[in-house]
Amino acid sequence: MVSIEPSRSRDLDKLLLRPGNIVAPTFEAGAQLREDIKEYVRILVVGAGGLGCELLKDLALSGFRNLEVIDMDRIEVTNLNRQFLFRHEDVGNPKADVAAKRVMERVSGVDIIPHFCRIEDKPLDFYNDFNIIVLGLDSIEARSYINSVACGFLEYDADDNPRQETIKPMVDGGTEGFKGHARVIVPGVTPCFECTIWLFPPQVKFPLCTLAETPRTAAHCIEYAHLIKWNEVHSGKAFDPDNPDHMQWVYSEAVKRAELFGIPGVTYSLTQGVVKNIIPAIASTNAIISAACALETLKMVSGCSKTLSNYLTYNGVEGLHTKVTEFVKDKDCLVCGPGVLLELDTSITLKKFIDLLEDHPKLLIAKASITYRGKNLYMQAPPVLEEMTRSNLDITLFELMDKIPEDTIHATGLAGKGETKQSSLRKLRVVFKGLDGVTDVDMAGGA
Amino acid sequence: MYCLFFNTKMIIRSFSIYLDVCRIWGEQGQAALEKASVCLLNCGPTGSEALKNLVLGGVGSITVVDGSKVQVGDLGNNFMVDELSVGQSKAKCVCSFLQVLNDAVKAKFVEEYPDALIETNPSFFSQFTLIIGTQLVEDLMVKLDRICREANVMLICARSYGLTGFVRISVKEHTVIESKPDHFLDDLRLNSPWPELKSFAETIDLNTTDPVVHKHTPYVIILVKTTEEWVKNHNGSLPSSREEKREFKDLIKARMIAADEDNYKEAMEASFKVCAPRGISSNLKQIISDSCAEVDSNSSDFWVMVAALQEFISNEGGGEAPLEGSIPDMTSSTELYVSLQKIYQTKAEADFNVIHQRTRDILKKIGRDPDSIPKATMKSFCKNARKLRVCRYRSMEDEFNSPSQSELQKYLTDEDYSSCDSTAAGFYILLRAVDRFAANYNSFPGQYDGGMDEDISRLKTMAISLLNDVGCNGTGLTEDLINEICRYGAAELHTVAAFIGGIASQEVIKLITRQFVPMSGTFIFDGINHKSQLLSL
Numbered sequence: 011m012v013s014i015e016p017s018r019s020r021d022l023d024k025l026l027l028r029p030g031n032i033v034a035p036t037f038e039a040g041a042q043l044r045e046d047i048k049e050y051v052r053i054l055v056v057g058a059g060g061l062g063c064e065l066l067k068d069l070a071l072s073g074f075r076n077l078e079v080i081d082m083d084r085i086e087v088t089n090l091n092r093q094f095l096f097r098h099e100d101v102g103n104p105k106a107d108v109a110a111k112r113v114m115e116r117v118s119g120v121d122i123i124p125h126f127c128r129i130e131d132k133p134l135d136f137y138n139d140f141n142i143i144v145l146g147l148d149s150i151e152a153r154s155y156i157n158s159v160a161c162g163f164l165e166y167d168a169d170d171n172p173r174q175e176t177i178k179p180m181v182d183g184g185t186e187g188f189k190g191h192a193r194v195i196v197p198g199v200t201p202c203f204e205c206t207i208w209l210f211p212p213q214v215k216f217p218l219c220t221l222a223e224t225p226r227t228a229a230h231c232i233e234y235a236h237l238i239k240w241n242e243v244h245s246g247k248a249f250d251p252d253n254p255d256h257m258q259w260v261y262s263e264a265v266k267r268a269e270l271f272g273i274p275g276v277t278y279s280l281t282q283g284v285v286k287n288i289i290p291a292i293a294s295t296n297a298i299i300s301a302a303c304a305l306e307t308l309k310m311v312s313g314c315s316k317t318l319s320n321y322l323t324y325n326g327v328e329g330l331h332t333k334v335t336e337f338v339k340d341k342d343c344l345v346c347g348p349g350v351l352l353e354l355d356t357s358i359t360l361k362k363f364i365d366l367l368e369d370h371p372k373l374l375i376a377k378a379s380i381t382y383r384g385k386n387l388y389m390q391a392p393p394v395l396e397e398m399t400r401s402n403l404d405i406t407l408f409e410l411m412d413k414i415p416e417d418t419i420h421a422t423g424l425a426g427k428g429e430t431k432q433s434s435l436r437k438l439r440v441v442f443k444g445l446d447g448v449t450d451v452d453m454a455g456g457a
Numbered sequence: 458m459y460c461l462f463f464n465t466k467m468i469i470r471s472f473s474i475y476l477d478v479c480r481i482w483g484e485q486g487q488a489a490l491e492k493a494s495v496c497l498l499n500c501g502p503t504g505s506e507a508l509k510n511l512v513l514g515g516v517g518s519i520t521v522v523d524g525s526k527v528q529v530g531d532l533g534n535n536f537m538v539d540e541l542s543v544g545q546s547k548a549k550c551v552c553s554f555l556q557v558l559n560d561a562v563k564a565k566f567v568e569e570y571p572d573a574l575i576e577t578n579p580s581f582f583s584q585f586t587l588i589i590g591t592q593l594v595e596d597l598m599v600k601l602d603r604i605c606r607e608a609n610v611m612l613i614c615a616r617s618y619g620l621t622g623f624v625r626i627s628v629k630e631h632t633v634i635e636s637k638p639d640h641f642l643d644d645l646r647l648n649s650p651w652p653e654l655k656s657f658a659e660t661i662d663l664n665t666t667d668p669v670v671h672k673h674t675p676y677v678i679i680l681v682k683t684t685e686e687w688v689k690n691h692n693g694s695l696p697s698s699r700e701e702k703r704e705f706k707d708l709i710k711a712r713m714i715a716a717d718e719d720n721y722k723e724a725m726e727a728s729f730k731v732c733a734p735r736g737i738s739s740n741l742k743q744i745i746s747d748s749c750a751e752v753d754s755n756s757s758d759f760w761v762m763v764a765a766l767q768e769f770i771s772n773e774g775g776g777e778a779p780l781e782g783s784i785p786d787m788t789s790s791t792e793l794y795v796s797l798q799k800i801y802q803t804k805a806e807a808d809f810n811v812i813h814q815r816t817r818d819i820l821k822k823i824g825r826d827p828d829s830i831p832k833a834t835m836k837s838f839c840k841n842a843r844k845l846r847v848c849r850y851r852s853m854e855d856e857f858n859s860p861s862q863s864e865l866q867k868y869l870t871d872e873d874y875s876s877c878d879s880t881a882a883g884f885y886i887l888l889r890a891v892d893r894f895a896a897n898y899n900s901f902p903g904q905y906d907g908g909m910d911e912d913i914s915r916l917k918t919m920a921i922s923l924l925n926d927v928g929c930n931g932t933g934l935t936e937d938l939i940n941e942i943c944r945y946g947a948a949e950l951h952t953v954a955a956f957i958g959g960i961a962s963q964e965v966i967k968l969i970t971r972q973f974v975p976m977s978g979t980f981i982f983d984g985i986n987h988k989s990q991l992l993s994l
Contacts, residue, residue, distance in 0.1 A: 020530030021948035024903070026621070030944045031937040032985055067536050070949035071502075092515050094558055116539050118532075224673065226794040227786050270796045290481050293510040294966060297959035305952035313621055315985050316878070317536065322987045326963050328638050330976035332989045365523060371620070408556065418908050444824040 020147030022073050025314045048075045051311055055079045056156055058105035060144025060291050061183050063095040064300030066109055070117040072308045080125040081106040092293040130433050138163055142307055145182040148289055150210050151432050157203035158435040161346040162420050164197045172198025180307050183299040186289045188326040191303035200320045201339045202346035204335040228275035232284045235263035251286050349418055349437035356408040356442050360388055363407050367421055373436055378423035382411055391441055408442055413430045466765055478781050493586040493969045494518045499569035500551040501949050502535045504591035506958030512555045518563035523548040536953040547584045551933035575600050583608035590614045602853040611968050614959040616788045617954040619945020620984030621884045624960050626850055626975055629630045632648050632759040633846040635972045644781035647680045647731045648695055653800055658682055671714055675789035678722035683709055684731050689726040695732055721787040736776045744845055758830045768940035778842040779808035809839045824923040846974050860994035862928040867935030868992055881981035881990035883934050887942045890920040903946035913943045953984055
């Protein structure tokens with residue numbers, strides 16, 4: 011009789027080591043599965059805030075060993091009531107660094123690499139390294155960016171079916187007060203973030219004339235102080251929402267304005283909330299949503315149960331309501347679809363091509379950087395890369411693409427019109443005209 | 458001196474830490490949390506995670522009760538124990554981790570098994586505001602529930618079990634003044650303006666030729682005047698059919714003198730508010746006619762105020778609740794908006810004064826100090842009169858002995874779920890069956906490797922006899938689901954525990970702050986497809 015060592019994953023083992031009937035078709039129960047998850051699965055957590063901290067803990071305790079986390083923020087005092095990995099002495103330090111350190115201290119064997127930077131600062135290859143990307147973010151722009159990156163890896167075969175090996179799944183969570191959502195995005199299979207962008211209505215912005223002439227609410231007074239008065243008084247000096255003196259100034263100006271118009275309700279906490287556009291978040295909702303996301307991640311990786319299909323909403327305001335909605339893909343989606351088709355002459359230079367993207371009505375990408383099969387054709391920044399790739403500008407794209415008549419390339423840059431421009435990545439299907447072997451151009455467009 | 462300094466520091470600290478949450482449950486809610494004393498029974502991941510969220514939120518004191526020692530297996534599902542804790546008291550380890558999260562919280566632990574306390578020391582529980590009982594078997598929950606009801610201590614039970622679990626609140630009665638619903642019709646009285654609002658509207662000429670004045674007339678005034686005109690031309694009735702509502706909108710549209718008049722656009726969008734039924738909602742009717750509204754010296758402040766509200770509605774209110782007194786933001790000149798705000802506020806203040814006086818009279822009549830209910834509480838009560846909520850929970854003993862048979866059968870055969878592999882009602886039955894199983898065989902089905910087939914057939918027998926006991930048939934309970942429960946073998950997975958514990962903590966916050974509406978019935982978690990359900994049994 012060999013004495014059995016007590017398993018550290020006692021509870022998880024029941025789910026991973028035993029066969030079941032309500033599981034994914036790919037499920038292969040056994041110790042090998044558990045070890046494979048430890049050894050080979052790499053997960054990126056985007057965001058190390060309220061959701062990110064919970065996600066790192068949940069994933070570390072779900073058998074994953076290779077985690078990375080990316081976040082550009084530093085810890086603030088107001089984070090401490092829900093971001094349980096941070097202490098008072100951590101204030102001012104990068105969230106990603108501290109979160110990674112704290113989880114590694116407590117869960118032995120887990121390895122977490124922190125990245126203290128903007129998500130746009132990482133090369134696309136960085137994101138391709140992970141099996142699943144889990145999002146714990148509070149901004150639509152950041153979600154949209156990561157979504158476009160993950161969908162950018164997706165390739166379609168000749169029949170316009172997604173190539174399995176190019177699918178980069180995402181799990182996305184979000185909360186606001188007592189409400190939240192968790193969703194699973196399998197690009198090419200389930201709707202991507204952009205397919206259902208209407209779920210996130212744009213922020214209400216107050217018209218400037220209301221702020222300047224007919225303020226009625228406390229928020230109007232605060233925004234007046236923040237957007238108009240600040241510039242009048244401190245011409246040229248940028249307002250810094252993290253500077254308490256700046257915040258205090260806006261608060262006292264807002265109070266003055268409110269008094270002038272007889273409007274009640276301006277408080278310091280409201281001022282912070284309005285100016286920083288803080289979505290109020292609480293620990294319990296973050297915990298619930300993160301747990302749902304981590305569970306879905308485990309199920310997707312292991313097949314030990316069914317996967318959420320595909321959007322869970324949670325509302326604890328009046329009683330408790332959860333709902334699963336199966337949204338459908340937008341087959342014309344610019345982001346997760348087969349890509350925008352561009353028919354080009356073989357003589358077009360990279361520079362001309364970049365100009366073309368700016369004017370293309372569907373794309374409108376200004377100052378694009380171009381990559382092809384992981385190779386930088388032209389990078390707008392940083393300066394070193396720009397200099398290195400500048401000489402490509404006068405070379406034809408056809409040559410840069412090794413004279414392959416039809417292929418996918420990626421463009422990143424600011425897309426959209428006027429005020430709504432944001433960092434985006436677009437997948438482009440380039441087809442060169444007038445070459446033998448490319449007869450059916452329509453097919454490539456994915457009719 | 459030291460003490461003073463310490464306190465100031467604490468105030469400043471908690472102010473900045475809780476800035477965010479104060480926007481959700483306010484300073485009063487925060488104060489209630491800081492006064493509360495919460496006891497956790499069993500500190501596995503479900504309980505530890507629930508308590509963690511409360512400690513972060515700033516609950517006043519916590520007491521962790523658990524008699525077990527940390528095992529190696531606990532390291533894989535509980536973040537609050539680590540390598541060094543193996544062999545030590547689990548309650549102690551969890552407690553010290555939680556203390557580090559927030560040093561303002563008073564954290565204590567008791568190294569004892571909850572069952573021992575429930576059996577031998579029931580008075581232990583009366584010192585707490587609320588008990589969170591986790592991973593307790595049915596028999597213990599019933600006993601604990603009896604103790605808590607007797608001692609007037611709130612109870613919430615939570616259990617994680619494989620990919621399923623439940624959360625159940627048990628409180629005799631929970632009354633809510635600030636239910637803070639997401640969507641609630643503004644209290645504008647557009648179709649029954651009181652004299653002051655009416656005469657204010659009369660001072661404004663909608664036919665003004667000054668375009669600046671015209672586009673800055675608030676929609677409330679536009680609607681009050683248009684409604685008055687409509688009623689005059691329609692024998693005193695409001696627009697009711699779809700056709701009439703469209704006509705009403707056209708009437709507003711016809712008054713526009715420029716395309717960019719946002720106030721008129723708002724008036725059209727808000728025109729449905731004109732049709733808001735007069736009088737009080739059925740929910741409020743039910744509350745004021747509740748037998749608790751006949752008050753005596755034992756009545757709670759809430760019911761005393763309801764008694765006053767009842768009197769107000771049938772006298773001064775003329776069938777209406779006191780006016781809420783706030784108006785939404787709308788396109789307007791600042792001057793008109795502020796005047797309008799004042800008119801609503803003044804009326805609300807007058808209604809409040811009546812209720813205030815009536816409450817004092819009632820208090821006197823039942824032999825209590827007429828000033829014993831704080832004015833601020835009464836203000837809030839009046840402002841939220843239309844949104845009052847009363848939640849009552851069946852005792853667990855009643856539910857377990859005689860769950861509503863028709864409800865249960867309905868859930869078991871629910872068409873929305875019959876196509877799924879799992880149903881919440883199926884899980885409900887099986888989660889109860891595993892406790893019967895454990896009582897008989899001293900372990901949960903599938904808890905240990907080997908003998909799985911035997912456990913499956915034994916669990917099936919248990920589940921069917923349980924269904925028979927409550928008068929239901931076994932449809933909705935599939936072999937696959939029974940199999941699945943045995944596969945779980947009572948595992949407490951971290952993610953499921955964090956989910957269930959998270960929900961428990963959220964409900965605790967609602968119960969303690971007396972804000973928002975706590976869930977009713979039993980929440981059954983379905984981790985397979987997330988089609989969780991609230992069962993009212």
